[in-house]
Amino acid sequence: MKIRAAVLHQMGQERPYTHSQPLTIEEVELKKPEAGEILVKIHAAGLCHSDLSVIDGNRPRQVPMVLGHEAAGEVVELGAGVNDLKAGDHVVFSFVPICGHCMPCMTARPALCENGVAANNKGVLLGDGIRLYDRQQKQIHHHMGVSGFAEYAVVSRKSAVRIDRTLPYDIAALFGCAVMTGVGAVINTAKLLLGQTVLITGLGGVGFAALLGALAGGASKIIVADINKDKLKTALELGAHEAVDSSEANALEHIRDLTGGGVDIGMEFAGVVPALEFTYNATARGGKTVTAGLPHPSKMMHLAPVKLVAEERTLQGSYIGSCIPARDIPAYIALYQSGRLPVDKLMTHTLNLNEVNEGFERLAKGEAIRQVITSF
Incomplete structure (x- = not known):
């Protein structure tokens, strides 16, 4: 045809x-x-x-x-x-x-x-x-x-x-894509627990879906980070608790102050290495960093293994939100239909x-x- x-x-x-x-x-x-x-x-x-x-x-x-x-x-x-x-x-x-x-x-x-x-x-x-x-x-x-x-x-x-x-x-x-990847990254990959603090870096469709997923999943404090002030404003309107311009010199210190040392879960969706490094450095000792961003294959990040080990940090990738689509897509649709997503x-x-x-x-x-x- x-x-x-x-x-x-x-x-x-x-x-x-x-x-x-x-x-x-x-x-x-x-x-x-x-x-x-x-x-x-x-x-x-x-x-x-x-x-x-x-x-x-x-x-x-x-x-x-x-x-x-x-x-x-x-x-x-x-x-x-x-x-x-x-x-x-x-x-x-x-x-x-x-x-x-x-x-x-x-x-x-x-x-x-x-x-x-x-x-x-x-x-x-x-x-x-x-x-x-x-x-x-x-x-x-x-x-x-x-x-x-x-x-x-x-x-x-x-x-x-x-x-x-x-x-x-x-x-x-x-x-x-947007919902399966963003919400799935929160629920399946990061395995958000009730009351944990979350940073979401990169407010595209997937990042905003992750914000909604973190709200539905019971995060106690959700901080969003981006360089686009309009998107930061939109995130606050959708329920984010704090918004940070990640291009500002004191952005990391501000996040640590807001959370008493760093977030439990940092999530990166910008698809650029500086955003991933920013998110990793904003997590607390023992924290977890999850990335669903896809920079060019030639791009590399700087990572100090001693910090990864001594502070028991986790750095993990998430692809399609670690979803089982036949299970998760209908479940997320049901959450939407109930008004929770x-x-x-x-x-x-x-x-x-x-x-x-x-x-x-x-x-x-x-x-x-x-x-x-x-x-x-």
Whole structure:
């Protein structure tokens, strides 16, 4: 079938993206789903910093590629062997397809699925298939097994989680990355305990979702840090207890004063090494630092092992919030529906597909929290 999709042909184009137009809206061919796959009509797709990191070259991927990994839609067609979904079901995508039989999957760590990560790195679906082609029948790669910036997507059944049909698609899309990653990092990776103090550095969509997760999880004091004063103000309006401009000379001392020596849990979502170092240094002795940021692979942080050992600190990564998507996405949706996780407040803009480059320029300038494409 012929569909419209946003295709990236070259990474690292100059900003502003409103002029360079790194994503081109093209008519591409989408092949039918094969065994173990499904065809989904996309109804909403969020713009995430992980997409931006591919556009600017900080997260190198195979090109040409249809971007978009945070999306929700309606099942249209089932490939052979898919018998636990039906046409008309609503789904949210997990951007790590979960094979279910590698060692990480079998030990309840599907975020580290070996086959899913290998497929994502190659720009193919789980099982090595490619279903996207240009007019010359040349292959176009899939982004994170989803490629959600398009009218339709063919994905592995293991990339999709069925959700409540009453949830609006634009809200549902947020659970595929921002909420799963941010809330999951708080609950699954950091394992927040009631009454602990938390620092959240980097207020993008994931950082704000982590703020909401820390509130829902019972943190006693939540401090947010960023260099964007508007985002700090928004965080306070959403429930943060203190806001710190991390560019100020006394920012670390201020956090230590607020917490009597440092926070129990420091969480970094900015995706730059100085932010991670700042967060690590703001944790207390015995504290835990969790990062879900993705700097360029060449970037390194400075760490004194003696401090790590003598103060029994923990530094831990978190990918897709250490989630089991089929378990956690419905659970987080239920929290939203009960009013305890108001993720709808993260949405600042809705777009149509033709405005995708304008949206990424806005994201790069720090002028948006979550933008969602709702018209294709």
